[in-house]
Amino acid sequence: MMLQGKVAIVTGAAQGIGRAIAEALARDGADVAVVDLDVARAQETAQAVSSQGRRALVIKANVAEWADVAAMADRVLAELGRIDILVNNAGITRDGLLLRMKEEDWNAVLDVNLKGTFHCTKAVLPAMTKQRSGALVNIASVVGVMGNAGQANYAASKAAVIGLTKTVAREYASRGITVNAVAPGFIGTAMTDKLSGEVRAALLTQIPLGRLGTPDDVAAAVRFLVSPAAAYITGHVLHVNGGMIMV
Numbered sequence: 311m312m313l314q315g316k317v318a319i320v321t322g323a324a325q326g327i328g329r330a331i332a333e334a335l336a337r338d339g340a341d342v343a344v345v346d347l348d349v350a351r352a353q354e355t356a357q358a359v360s361s362q363g364r365r366a367l368v369i370k371a372n373v374a375e376w377a378d379v380a381a382m383a384d385r386v387l388a389e390l391g392r393i394d395i396l397v398n399n400a401g402i403t404r405d406g407l408l409l410r411m412k413e414e415d416w417n418a419v420l421d422v423n424l425k426g427t428f429h430c431t432k433a434v435l436p437a438m439t440k441q442r443s444g445a446l447v448n449i450a451s452v453v454g455v456m457g458n459a460g461q462a463n464y465a466a467s468k469a470a471v472i473g474l475t476k477t478v479a480r481e482y483a484s485r486g487i488t489v490n491a492v493a494p495g496f497i498g499t500a501m502t503d504k505l506s507g508e509v510r511a512a513l514l515t516q517i518p519l520g521r522l523g524t525p526d527d528v529a530a531a532v533r534f535l536v537s538p539a540a541a542y543i544t545g546h547v548l549h550v551n552g553g554m555i556m557v
C-alpha cells in the first residue's frame with residue numbers, strides 16, 4: 311500500500327498497457343483517473359480499480375486536444391482532490407514506409423504521442439508544483455531509441471518523448487517532481503496483434519528472453535518509478551524489452 315492516499319492519472323487506460331498500469335497502481339493503494347477516448351472499455355478498467363477498494367474516475371478525453379486535457383485535470387482535482395502521479399501512456403501507430411507516409415499519418419501520431427504527453431504534463435504541473443511533489447512517467451518505446459523501418463512517425467514521436475522527459479525532469483527537479491520514461495520493447499497488446507506471424511517470428515529472434523513482454527511487465531516498471539523507492543531517480547529511461555537492446 312505504498313501509494314495509499316495518492317491520486318494517479320493514467321491516459322489510454324481503457325486497455326492494454328494502460329489498463330495494467332491503472333490496476334497495478336490501484337493495488338498499491340492509489341485512486342485512479344482512467345482517461346481514454348473509449349469510455350465503455352475505460353469503465354471496465356475503472357471496475358477493476360474499484361474492486362481493489364480504490365476510487366476510480368472515468369474521463370473521456372482526447373489527449374491531442376488541449377481543451378479536453380485541461381478539463382480532465384480540473385475534474386480530477388475537483389473529484390479526487392489532488393494529482394500525485396501522471397502516466398502518459400495513450401499512444402497510436404500509423405505505420406508506412408516514409409515515401410508512402412501521408413502527412414495526416416505523421417500528424418496523427420505526433421499529435422497523440424508527443425503533443426498529448428506535452429498537454430497532460432502541462433495540465434498537472436501546477437498542482438504538483440503547489441504541493442511540491444509528483445511523479446510523471448512517460449511511455450516511450452524501444453523504437454524511439456533504435457528506429458524501425460515503417461515507423462518514422464512513431465519512432466520520431468517516441469524519441470521526442472524521451473527528450474521531453476529529460477527536459478521536464480531538469481525543469482521540475484527542484485520542486486520535488488520526478489519525470490522518467492519507460493521504453494517497452496514488443497508487448498502483447500492490440501497494438502502488436504496487428505503484426506503478421508512472419509514479422510512476429512523475426513522479432514522473437516531479436517529478443518534474448520525469447521518472448522514478447524506482457525502489459526504487467528511494463529506496469530511493474532511504472533509501479534517502481536512512481537514509488538518512494540525511486541525518489542532519487544529522475545530523467546531516466548527504463549527499458550523493458552527482454553534484452554532486445556542493451557543501453
Ligand SMILES: NC(=O)c1ccc[n+]([C@@H]2O[C@H](COP(=O)([O-])OP(=O)(O)OC[C@H]3O[C@@H](n4cnc5c(N)ncnc54)[C@H](O)[C@@H]3O)[C@@H](O)[C@H]2O)c1
Nearest residue numbers: 322324326327347372373399400401451494496497499501
Ligand atoms: N504494445 C507494444 O508493443 C508497445 C511497445 C512500446 C510502446 N508501447 C506504447 O505503450 C502505450 C500503450 O500501448 P498499448 O499497446 O497498450 O496500445 P493499445 O492500442 O492497446 O491502447 C492504447 C489506448 O490509448 C487510447 N488512446 C488512443 N488515442 C488516444 C487519445 N488521443 N486520447 C486518449 N486516449 C487515446 C486507446 O483508446 C487505447 O485504449 C502506447 O504509448 C504505445 O506506443 C507499446
